Amino acid sequence: MVLYMTSVDPQLLKELQGRGLVAQTTGGDALQEYLSGASRTLYSGFDPTADSLHIGHLVPLLALKRFQLAGHKPIALVGGATGLVGDPSFKAQERKLNTPEVVAEWTDRLKQQVSRFIDFECGSISAEVVNNLDWVGGMSVLDFLRDVGKHFSINNMINKESVKQRIDREGEGLSFTEFTYMLLQSLDFAELYQRHGCTLQIGGSDQWGNITSGIDLTRRLHGGQTFGLTMPLVTKADGTKFGKTESGTVWLDPAKTSPYAFYQFWLNTADADVYRFLRYFTFMSLAEIEQVEAEDREREGRPEAQRRLAEEMTRLVHGESGLTGAERITAALFEGDFLALDEGDLEQLKLDGLPFSLLERSALAGEPLTQLLVDAGMAAAGKQVKDALGREAVFINGSPKSAEDNMRVPECFAPEQALHGRFYICRLGKKKYHLFEVR
RNA sequence: GCAGGGGUUCCCGAGUGGCCAAAGGGAUCAGACUGUAAAUCUGACGCGCAAGCUUCGGAGGUUCGAAUCCUCCCCCCUGCACCA
Numbered sequence: 001m002v003l004y005m006t007s008v009d010p011q012l013l014k015e016l017q018g019r020g021l022v023a024q025t026t027g028g029d030a031l032q033e034y035l036s037g038a039s040r041t042l043y044s045g046f047d048p049t050a051d052s053l054h055i056g057h058l059v060p061l062l063a064l065k066r067f068q069l070a071g072h073k074p075i076a077l078v079g080g081a082t083g084l085v086g087d088p089s090f091k092a093q094e095r096k097l098n099t100p101e102v103v104a105e106w107t108d109r110l111k112q113q114v115s116r117f118i119d120f121e122c123g124s125i126s127a128e129v130v131n132n133l134d135w136v137g138g139m140s141v142l143d144f145l146r147d148v149g150k151h152f153s154i155n156n157m158i159n160k161e162s163v164k165q166r167i168d169r170e171g172e173g174l175s176f177t178e179f180t181y182m183l184l185q186s187l188d189f190a191e192l193y194q195r196h197g198c199t200l201q202i203g204g205s206d207q208w209g210n211i212t213s214g215i216d217l218t219r220r221l222h223g224g225q226t227f228g229l230t231m232p233l234v235t236k237a238d239g240t241k242f243g244k245t246e247s248g249t250v251w252l253d254p255a256k257t258s259p260y261a262f263y264q265f266w267l268n269t270a271d272a273d274v275y276r277f278l279r280y281f282t283f284m285s286l287a288e289i290e291q292v293e294a295e296d297r298e299r300e301g302r303p304e305a306q307r308r309l310a311e312e313m314t315r316l317v318h319g320e321s322g323l324t325g326a327e328r329i330t331a332a333l334f335e336g337d338f339l340a341l342d343e344g345d346l347e348q349l350k351l352d353g354l355p356f357s358l359l360e361r362s363a364l365a366g367e368p369l370t371q372l373l374v375d376a377g378m379a380a381a382g383k384q385v386k387d388a389l390g391r392e393a394v395f396i397n398g399s400p401k402s403a404e405d406n407m408r409v410p411e412c413f414a415p416e417q418a419l420h421g422r423f424y425i426c427r428l429g430k431k432k433y434h435l436f437e438v439r
Numbered sequence: 440g441c442a443g444g445g446g447u448u449c450c451c452g453a454g455u456g457g458c459c460a461a462a463g464g465g466a467u468c469a470g471a472c473u474g475u476a477a478a479u480c481u482g483a484c485g486c487g488c489a490a491g492c493u494u495c496g497g498a499g500g501u502u503c504g505a506a507u508c509c510u511c512c513c514c515c516c517u518g519c520a521c522c523a
Contacts, residue, residue: 173515173516237477238477239465240465240466240467241466244466244467246467246468264475267475268475268476269476270476270477271474271476271477272476272477274476301473301474302473302474302475302476303474303476306474306475306476330475333475334475368487368488368489369488370487370488371487371488379468379469380467380468380484381468381484381485381486381487382486382487382488383468383483383484383485383486383487384467384468384469384483384484385488386483386488387468387469387470387482387483387484388468388469388470388483389488390469390470390482390483391469391470391482392470393469393470403488406488406489407488407489428468428469429468429469429470430469430470430475431475
């Protein structure tokens with residue numbers, strides 16, 4: 001019997017702290033004791049504010065996995081209800097509401113995404129995915145106001161740091177709708193406590209206020225003791241926002257951010273951030289990360305850490321095949337001579353997710369190169385391409401193009417210049433590549 | 440509803456009749472230097488290859504000429520009132 005008892009890793013909390021993943025906890029030492037005592041159930045919420053999660057969601061998502069690996073049962077809550085309302089925490093302004101249909105669709109997609117990261121087939125600690133619309137959707141306003149609202153003090157709520165700036169700030173307001181968000185999230189915790197015996201909520205540090213109020217509500221409604229743990233929001237040393245590139249958010253959905261782009265994102269991590277990110281995001285042991293760091297210090301020049309980070313993260317999110325593809329493209333473009341690639345290689349790069357466009361030769365004449373590259377997504381505006389042309393920063397199959405070539409697109413894509421009769425690799429600047437096929 | 444304040448290009452924020460496609464900062468892109476870093480310097484940064492076109496909450500109006508003045512409307516903020 002005892003053989004099948006799930007054993008928990010008593011070092012979990014220490015490990016998380018060592019990784020810098022703990023911002024705040026409730027209960028102090030009691031939490032450490034609680035987590036090492038037995039297998040517990042915990043949850044983290046993800047609101048459907050888009051049709052995919054992005055890398056900002058990885059910290060709590062992977063934390064669920066870390067807890068599961070340590071012997072606890074994770075629940076991923078997808079906010080079909082809370083997504084309809086919008087969390088005001090630390091948001092500078094009121095957000096526009098999405099329609100119920102849209103939110104419902106996004107909820108389904110997030111459910112699927114989230115499911116890839118946690119294990120559903122491991123006995124008593126198998127993960128679950130729940131939707132808070134299941135219990136909020138059918139609740140009447142009056143029940144909500146009497147049973148939930150009654151336990152909240154406005155005096156208390158308006159003093160929460162998370163909404164303070166919205167209340168204090170000139171020019172921005174806070175609607176009742178968003179103000180109510182905290183009650184919904186608190187109710188989630190209380191419900192999960194009752195339904196699943198969930199006693200710990202984790203989230204980003206912006207969720208502290210929502211989590212603690214959920215703990216209060218659970219105690220008031222059900223008399224249960226629960227805990228909260230928040231993780232730091234990922235910041236960058238240079239102060240710019242984490243998770244954005246020029247083309248926008250880095251999504252987990254390969255259809256929105258290709259594994260190659262995803263790989264490149266991590267590869268471009270600043271030195272000042274990279275070891276911290278290895279600890280935040282990967283499952284490499286702390287000892288191993290330290291070793292990488294030590295070796296990088298010894299070696300002159302380029303650190304190995306970024307490559308490791310990119311490798312680990314791409315494998316984690318896009319699997320072994322996604323990683324292989326990303327590495328193939330990277331090697332072809334940045335390390336090798338892509339002019340020497342054979343036809344099969346080029347076809348493979350296309351499949352691997354190298355940005356690609358198919359052009360008709362007959363349509364080339366008369367169109368400026370600027371327009372062509374903007375359409376291909378290589379630049380946001382023609383001006384940028386023009387600027388690059390003026391600096392000899394645009395290359396097609398290795399040959400530099402100048403401002404005079406702008407209106408000579410057919411010559412730029414001359415048949416005799418093509419690789420294997422139809423391929424052209426265009427480079428803009430040092431990092432942006434695009435594969436064109438002209439037929 | 441009343442009174443007062445306000446809505447400027449991705450963000451912050453100057454600009455109160457021509458010199459404004461609109462200062463400055465941030466973000467972003469490109470170049471140099473590098474390691475597909477950082478820092479720094481340089482250039483770009485409404486759209487357009489260009490001629491040119493379109494902007495300053497919206498619609499009208501005054502004027503040779505408006506982001507700037509007038510009218511109406513919409514939205515936000517602050518206070519008061521309303522909450523029988």
